[in-house]
Amino acid sequence: xxxxxxxxxxxxxxxxxxxxxxxxxxxxxxxxxxxxxxxxxxxxxxxxxxxxxxxxxxxxxxxxxxxxxxxxxxxxxxxxxxxxxxxxxxxxxxxxxxxxxxxxxxxxxxxxxxxxxxxxxxxxxxxxxxxxxxxxxxxxxxxxxxxxxxxxxxxxxxxxxxxxxxxxxxxxxxxxxxxxxxxxxxxxxxxxxxxxxxxxxxxxxxxxxxxxxxxxxxxxxxxxxxxxxxxxxxxxxxxxxxxxxxxxx
Numbered sequence: 001x002x003x004x005x006x007x008x009x010x011x012x013x014x015x016x017x018x019x020x021x022x023x024x025x026x027x028x029x030x031x032x033x034x035x036x037x038x039x040x041x042x043x044x045x046x047x048x049x050x051x052x053x054x055x056x057x058x059x060x061x062x063x064x065x066x067x068x069x070x071x072x073x074x075x076x077x078x079x080x081x082x083x084x085x086x087x088x089x090x091x092x093x094x095x096x097x098x099x100x101x102x103x104x105x106x107x108x109x110x111x112x113x114x115x116x117x118x119x120x121x122x123x124x125x126x127x128x129x130x131x132x133x134x135x136x137x138x139x140x141x142x143x144x145x146x147x148x149x150x151x152x153x154x155x156x157x158x159x160x161x162x163x164x165x166x167x168x169x170x171x172x173x174x175x176x177x178x179x180x181x182x183x184x185x186x187x188x189x190x191x192x193x194x195x196x197x198x199x200x201x202x203x204x205x206x207x208x209x210x211x212x213x214x215x216x217x218x219x220x221x222x223x224x225x226x227x228x229x230x231x232x233x234x235x236x237x238x239x240x241x242x243x244x245x246x247x248x249x
Contacts, residue, residue, distance in 0.1 A: 088223035090207055095223035097148045097209040102139060103132040104148045107191070109207050109227065111198075111235035112170075114243045121197035123236060125151055125162070125205055126173070128193045131184065138183040141192045145180075148211065150221065151196045153203040164194045172242045204228055 088095040090106050097104045108128035127149055131141050145164050152161045167177040179192035198205065208221035 087221065090209065090223045090225035092223060095209065097211055097222050098134070099211045101133075101135045102144055102148065103134055104144075104209060105130050106149070106207065106209055106223075109225065110239065111205075111227070111232045112239045112242050113236035114240075121199055122201040123198045123232070125196040125198060125207070126167070126193055127151065127196070127207060128176070128191070130189060130191050132189040133184045133186050136186055138185055140181065140183055141190070142180040142194070145194045148209055149194060150208040150210065152206050152208075153198070153200050154206045154226065155203045159206065162196045162199065165197050167193060167195045169244045170242065171245070198232070201232065202229055205232060 090109070095105065106127060106129045110126045110128070111123055112126060113123040129149070131144065133139050142164070149164075150161060151164075152159050154160075167173040167180070170177070173193060173195075176191070176193040179190050180194065182190065184190055205227045206224060207227070208224040210221040
């Protein structure tokens with residue numbers, strides 16, 4: 001297209017010269033200059049064509065294309081950001097709560113009906129977990145539990161957190177309780193457990209794990225699992241021989 005235009009220009013100049021008679025010296029000089037410029041332009045067009053640049057597109061078309069591509073990328077980015085990763089099952093291999101201080105993974109959740117008479121509750125939620133110290137100072141598991149494990153009583157109306165009360169007084173959990181009171185060195189890992197008193201046996205028990213930011217309200221957890229009253233009572237029956245020392249005759 002560009003080359004055709006340039007050739008047309010030269011032809012027009014030739015016709016002008018033919019009609020001007022003898023006084024053509026100045027016009028010839030101008031035409032020589034135009035020819036030189038056209039020759040340079042042809043070379044530039046050839047270079048652009050070889051590099052794969054489409055010179056037929058106008059600036060406005062290119063600007064529109066860039067703007068459209070930018071909007072599409074922005075839309076795609078927003079869509080990806082709005083998609084949250086699905087909540088993991090509490091017992092999945094990659095269900096881990098971790099920050100710069102510790103790494104915690106729940107290995108088991110059980111329920112025991114027998115509790116200390118000091119507490120008004122129908123039973124215990126026992127959460128078994130492994131704890132690895134990732135920090136630079138010693139840590140005590142029983143002090144760290146509340147920052148990573150969130151246990152609550154849940155129904156269609158409410159979700160109420162229940163606090164960790166320890167496992168003291170149970171022979172069946174003696175070793176786990178002792179581990180929870182140790183000062184764990186950096187890079188060390190132990191198996192331990194925490195207990196939570198059930199206040200309303202008609203509600204579901206929900207166990208979640210996450211880092212410090214989520215534990216105040218139970219939001220933004222990494223993994224979770226809900227246990228129904230039926231499942232809890234079944235566990236009570238299985239663990240009916242587990243007694244608190246104060247319950248023994």
